[in-house]
Amino acid sequence: MSQKKDGKIWIEGMENALSDASLSGHSSRAAFADKQSVAVLPNLWIIKIGGQSIMDRGAKAVHPILAELVAAKNAGTQFILGTGGGTRARHIYSLGLDLKLPTGVLAHLGSSVPMQNARMLQLLMANDGGVICPADDVDRLPFILNSGCIPIMSGMPPFEFWEKNADVGLIPSNRTDAGVYLLAEFLGARGVLYIKDEDGLYTDDPKKNPSAKFVPETTAKALLEGGQDDIVVERAVLQHMQRAKKIREIRIVNGLKRGQITAALRGDNVGTLIRAN
Amino acid sequence: MSKPMPDDGRTHVRSGLMRESLVSRKLLEQTDGETVKGMVPDVKLVAIGGRSIMDRGAEAILPLVDMIVAQRPRHRMVVGVGGGARARHTYAIGLDLGLPVGGLARIVGGVEENNRDILQFLLAPHGGITLIKEHFRDLQLFLNNGMIPVCIGQPPYHFWEPPPRDGAGIPDNGPDVGLYQMAEIIGAEQFILVKDVDGVYTDNPTRNPKATLIRETTARDLLARDLPDLPIERELLHTLENARTVRHVQVINGLKPDNLKRALDGEHVGTIIRSSRSRA
Numbered sequence: 001m002s003q004k005k006d007g008k009i010w011i012e013g014m015e016n017a018l019s020d021a022s023l024s025g026h027s028s029r030a031a032f033a034d035k036q037s038v039a040v041l042p043n044l045w046i047i048k049i050g051g052q053s054i055m056d057r058g059a060k061a062v063h064p065i066l067a068e069l070v071a072a073k074n075a076g077t078q079f080i081l082g083t084g085g086g087t088r089a090r091h092i093y094s095l096g097l098d099l100k101l102p103t104g105v106l107a108h109l110g111s112s113v114p115m116q117n118a119r120m121l122q123l124l125m126a127n128d129g130g131v132i133c134p135a136d137d138v139d140r141l142p143f144i145l146n147s148g149c150i151p152i153m154s155g156m157p158p159f160e161f162w163e164k165n166a167d168v169g170l171i172p173s174n175r176t177d178a179g180v181y182l183l184a185e186f187l188g189a190r191g192v193l194y195i196k197d198e199d200g201l202y203t204d205d206p207k208k209n210p211s212a213k214f215v216p217e218t219t220a221k222a223l224l225e226g227g228q229d230d231i232v233v234e235r236a237v238l239q240h241m242q243r244a245k246k247i248r249e250i251r252i253v254n255g256l257k258r259g260q261i262t263a264a265l266r267g268d269n270v271g272t273l274i275r276a277n
Numbered sequence: 278m279s280k281p282m283p284d285d286g287r288t289h290v291r292s293g294l295m296r297e298s299l300v301s302r303k304l305l306e307q308t309d310g311e312t313v314k315g316m317v318p319d320v321k322l323v324a325i326g327g328r329s330i331m332d333r334g335a336e337a338i339l340p341l342v343d344m345i346v347a348q349r350p351r352h353r354m355v356v357g358v359g360g361g362a363r364a365r366h367t368y369a370i371g372l373d374l375g376l377p378v379g380g381l382a383r384i385v386g387g388v389e390e391n392n393r394d395i396l397q398f399l400l401a402p403h404g405g406i407t408l409i410k411e412h413f414r415d416l417q418l419f420l421n422n423g424m425i426p427v428c429i430g431q432p433p434y435h436f437w438e439p440p441p442r443d444g445a446g447i448p449d450n451g452p453d454v455g456l457y458q459m460a461e462i463i464g465a466e467q468f469i470l471v472k473d474v475d476g477v478y479t480d481n482p483t484r485n486p487k488a489t490l491i492r493e494t495t496a497r498d499l500l501a502r503d504l505p506d507l508p509i510e511r512e513l514l515h516t517l518e519n520a521r522t523v524r525h526v527q528v529i530n531g532l533k534p535d536n537l538k539r540a541l542d543g544e545h546v547g548t549i550i551r552s553s554r555s556r557a
Contacts, residue, residue, distance in 0.1 A: 007473075008332040014362055016369030022481065023365070025506040029445035037377040037446065056287045087287070090294035102313040102521060104462045138436055161413060162432035162458045165519035169305030170313065174439075182437040186379030197287075205298055230301045243440035245377075 037245065039188025041141060045079035045265060046184040046192045048155050048176065051086025053197035054255050055117045065195060065255045066121070068262055069150075070128045077265050078145050080133065082155035082180035083117035085110060093171055107156075107163035107172040114154035114176050122152045138183070155179045177234040185240070185247045192247055193264050194233060195255035200272025205230045216269075221277040232272070241276040248276045313521045315464010317416050320353050321541055322460040322468050324430060324453060327361025329473035329508070330531050331392045337532055338399070341471065344534040345425065346403040352541050353420045355408065356427045357459070358396055359452035363388035372446050382431070382438035382448045389429035389452060397427040413459070430455040442512075453510040457517065457526065464522040469540045471531035472508045476548030481506045492545070495553035520552040 002009050021028030047069070054061050069081070089110050096106045122130045131144055133151035135158040144151045155176025157163075166173045174182075177194065184192045201223075202212040220238035223231055231238070232252055241248065253260040253271035263270045298304070323345065330337050345356060360367075364385050371381045397405045406419055408426035410433055419426045430452020441449045453470060460468040477499065478488040491499075496514040499507075509528060517526060529536045529547035536546045 002334060004334070008328070008362065009334045010362075014366055016366050017372070018365040018369045019362060021365070022506050022508075023368075023447060023451060024509065024511050025481075026443075026503075027505065029441075029443055029447055032372055032446040033444045035372055035446045036375060037380075038375040040377065040380070052287055060286075090299070093299070094294050097308050100313045102315075102462055102464075104458060105316075135435070135437075157437040158433055158435060159437070160433070161410075161462045162434065162455060164454075164458060164516050165461070165521050166305070167519055168302065169308045170521075171299055171305060171308055174437075175299070179437060182379070182439060185440060186377055186436040186438070188377065205301075229303055230298045232300075234300055240439050243442060243444060245440065245444075 037188075039246065041145075041187045042190060043078055044141070044145070044187060044189050045077060046082060046180050046187070046189050047079045047261075048082045048084060048180045048192070048194045049117075049121070049255070050194070050196045051084030051089060051114065051117060051176065053084070053086075054195055055084065055120070056086045057197065061197070061256055062121075062124070064258060065261065066124055068258070070125065072262060072265050073128070073150055079150070079265075080141070080180075080183070081118075081121060081130075081150060081152045082176065082183070083114045083121060083152070084155055084176040085113040085117070088116070089113040089175075097170060103165045103170050103172055104159075104161040104163050106170060107174075108160040110172060110175065111154060111156045111160060114156045118152050118154045125150055125152065157182055173234070173236040175234055175236075178236040178240065181237045181240055181247065181250065185244050188246045192250045193261070194250065194252045195261060196232060196252055197254065197256050198232065198252075199254045199257075200252045201232045201274065203228065215272055217273045217275070219275045219277045223274070233274070238274070241274075244276065250274050313464075315522050316414075316462055317353075317420065318464040318466065318522075320355055320416070320420065320463050320465050322355050322357065322456060322463065322465045323537070323541075324456045324468070324470045325356060325358045325392075325396065325531070326470070326472045327359030327364060327389065327392055327452065329361075330471060331358060331395070332361040333473070333532075337473070338396075340534040341531050341537065342396070342399045344537045345400065348538060348541055349403060349423070349425060354425060354541075355416070355459070355463070355465075356396060356400070356425060357430045357452065357456035358389060358392040358427065359430050360385060360388040360392065363391070364451075368447055378441060378446055378448055379434075379436040379438045381446075382450070383435045385448070386429055386431040386433075389431055393427050393429050400425050400427060413462075416463070428456075428459070432458055442515075449510070449512040451510050451512070453513040454516050457513055457523065460523045461521065467541065467543070468523050468526040469537065470509055470526060470528045471537060472528055473530065473532050474508050474528075475530045476528045477508060477550070479504065491548055493549045493551070495551045497553040499550060514550070517550065517552050518554060520554065525549055525551040
């Protein structure tokens with residue numbers, strides 16, 4: 001015969017700070033609001049290589065960036081490489097939208113192209129220690145890093161069918177920028193660096209609007225409230241930053257300009273710095 | 278066949294989103310849809326509470342299992358389940374150890390798997406079968422064979438669990454959200470949350486005898502009320518608000534198993550929460 005308390009199976013030792021609390025209750029949640037958490041891998045950088053901005057430019061853009069990254073690794077910098085999707089991801093989203101497929105299905109479909117890009121980078125970096133790190137192997141990162149290898153993964157978060165609908169539009173909100181950011185926040189990483197094909201943030205898309213002005217530093221809050229139509233990173237990243245405990249800033253650099261990645265990893269003020277607020 | 282267009286150094290494919298930034302609000306507005314296709318729209322998703330039902334043991338679980346078995350010939354169902362007391366214990370120990378929110382989200386599913394395996398075992402003589410996310414797309418295979426798929430609720434956000442809205446160290450997303458999201462993809466006819474109270478009250482009815490039952494409301498109104506406690510995840514309301522297929526959910530009292538039969542038949546027996554963005 002099982003022991004019960006308030007009609008529920010109960011054993012000695014199950015009492016805890018949450019046992020009588022509802023996980024939706026404001027008071028029980030507030031009790032843990034200021035709780036500090038450990039940093040899982042605090043020396044690790046999370047670096048994202050843009051899909052459309054870098055990968056789709058081919059060898060001319062990709063090879064010098066990889067050379068810079070390998071040099072950084074050999075100089076002792078530890079990092080994960082996350083990949084974006086780019087043009088083929090836009091194509092599958094277009095096809096899915098045309099068929100009125102739900103957001104979660106688009107997120108599932110949108111995971112394939114960044115994985116292709118991760119595999120491309122792994123082949124190119126194999127001789128320098130590039131290995132694929134699938135989402136399920138994140139808990140093996142110490143093994144990969146201690147072997148002197150470079151973990152390479154799709155930037156997409158593993159949400160797939162569980163990606164929630166956005167308030168506007170059907171395109172998944174959490175794509176590869178958000179995926180690498182959320183992983184960095186979990187790891188308590190040293191920093192997040194986005195490698196794109198622009199110097200950083202502009203007041204509008206500089207590829208379409210030549211009078212767009214460069215913004216060297218701003219806040220996620222200002223960007224979200226500012227009403228700018230186009231932004232260099234996914235809005236979901238800016239929203240997550242508002243609530244994040246650890247990663248309070250991100251940097252965007254131009255991978256087409258030699259030395260920018262190295263400078264950013266050294267802590268130099270290059271590209272655009274976006275702080276939470 | 279798309280013709281590559283290496284005009285600006287990037288090789289594009291001609292598509293509706295060609296050269297577009299997917300961040301642009303204007304673009305997102307153009308891609309919106311009032312409705313989307315569902316995967317298996319004649320399915321009803323039954324979400325069994327962990328703390329509210331499973332932790333009560335045989336007296337709550339067995340009559341519900343009998344009711345699910347009795348309804349199987351009349352309804353195509355997917356059964357999901359939450360974690361309950363052991364999920365809370367996991368969070369309490371994990372928080373004390375200083376685990377980040379993504380770490381908690383990664384490990385909490387383990388206790389739900391126990392509950393899923395218990396329900397699956399009990400339903401097995403009548404077709405109960407384990408549904409894991411890798412087989413989500415095989416749903417028709419199970420249903421067409423008269424089976425009752427049983428799955429966990431926690432969404433697979435794992436280490437990528439977004440920072441909570443309220444700054445708490447506890448994940449926003451739990452089994453209610455995960456199962457709702459499955460229902461959205463399925464395009465399910467019903468999403469029924471089986472709990473141990475008659476619905477959503479103005480306060481926790483087991484502690485505040487003055488609390489009154491809310492029969493029908495919208496996710497937006499319920500969020501705006503900012504009630505101190507809810508029998509469902511607050512995040513479910515944010516998620517429901519952006520519904521494209523499952524535009525309402527019903528919270529019912531599973532300690533009265535007849536409620537499940539009636540809710541499956543479309544009757545209003547608990548609290549119905551609608552998405553306020555409901556469109557024609």
